[in-house]
Amino acid sequence: MQLTLWTYEGPPHVGAMRVVTAMQGVHYVLHAPQGDTYADLLFTMIERRDRRPPVTYSTFQARDLGGDTAALFQTAARDAVARFQPQALLVGASCTAELIQDDPGGLAEALGLDIPVIPLELPSYQRKENWGAAETFYRLVRAMAPAPAPRSERGGRRARCNLLGATALGFRHRDDLREVRALLDRLGVDVHVAAPMGATPADLQRLTEADFNVVLYPEIADTAAAWLERTHRMPRTRTVPIGRRATLAFVDEVAALAGLDAFAAREALDWRADWYARSVDSNYLTGKRVFVFGDATHAVAAARVAAHELGFTVVGLGSYSREFARDVRAAAAEFGLEPLITDDYLEVEARIAELQPELVLGTQMERHVAKRLGLPCAVISAPVHVQDFPARYAPQMGVEGSAVMFDTWVQPLMMGLEEHLLHMFRDDFEFHSQATPSHLGRSGTPVAAEPVPAAAPEVNAPAAAPIVVPATAGAAAVDPQWAADAERELHRIPFFVRGKARRNTERFARDRGVALITVETLYDAKAHFSA
Incomplete structure (x- = not known):
């Protein structure tokens, strides 16, 4: 076990909560102490849902451990069924309650409830949130699906599919579902059931009536879709439509499964970001170094979009999805990289600091890391904070998703250049903060402006020579100091590469025993590392 202040995934029971919160007519009774009820805030505060998740906690306390905690759970389960009248009941234990081994599944079965009871065995100390969501969805599908039967012929009706994988607290899942529905309708394919998001247990019983399954998020739906393929002979898609190329490949795959001609549908797609790729301004993006980290689905898709559609150079790729x-x-391997597979944010931060990319694509934590390092960043994957659950329509999949990604990724680079120019000229006599705004013209009255102080010239002062400390055996490395003029020159470097310039210069000075960094040292270091 590792003590940390940040985790990319919660325990598996949080994944189960994501599934039941997305669905309707399902309730989850969680054997948990009072402190584990924090998970409600993930949905009401961060995702800004208008209702609490359908979860009842047994909420045992320390004083209950000497008594019958099993009776507390049974009472909570019985009361939840009476109050909420669910179509199906899920039961399980949180990471803390797992230690007392009360067997929620057996306890719920002993109640003899008149609705399906689905026990969840989620090993909190071996698995994490996405696995818990996948296992929960799989158990629900398996419990609700009818017995295998021969598949009926389609006849003259349109092909129909299921959309699998969208959950609560997912990164843009709600909007992705809407976008893919519209894309499939344009292809001539009906959506039979979308699950877990918006589905009921009765809907899960109808899953096998569809012709095939569309797996939107493999981390959540792949286990259930694979079982449906094995047991009910329902084929599934393997392409996630994130980006232009992937969307076109997805259209081809769906057309093949539905027996349709995809050519007309491909031609009708309107890619609004294409104009920029043909413009002169797009040259500014070519070769930009980008680091990508997130869940496997979004990280892999983002890396391919960055490299193949925007002309970026992917210098790092990683995921917390083991x-x-x-x-x-x-x-x-497509990019000649060694991937970073870790759930330790400190390892990710160290890799970003080492690579010094020009753009970071990651989760909420990478946003913090990039801000600390002075690097542009865009969020592409959960876990995310409240600002990445927008009220507006902002998918990541399909045609509209490619436009949203384009805007989101390019903006930090373009605005970074603009911000650098503002910093660069902030001390200029014409543009400093107390100067009259240019749109007021000459008649404008400036705010009582104090003259911007200029550095006093040193009369007959010889140029400062670098102070070199002779290296002695066993001596500790000298921490170099910055001269005032060198510090001013450093601030003329764009902020998004300034940190790298500072580190390289200090390393150059330290290696040569230079105690005072001057302007000459700064440019000597630049020449050294550019060679």
């Missing part, structure tokens, strides 16, 4: 590490390694 269950999909093989897919991430295969994608990293």
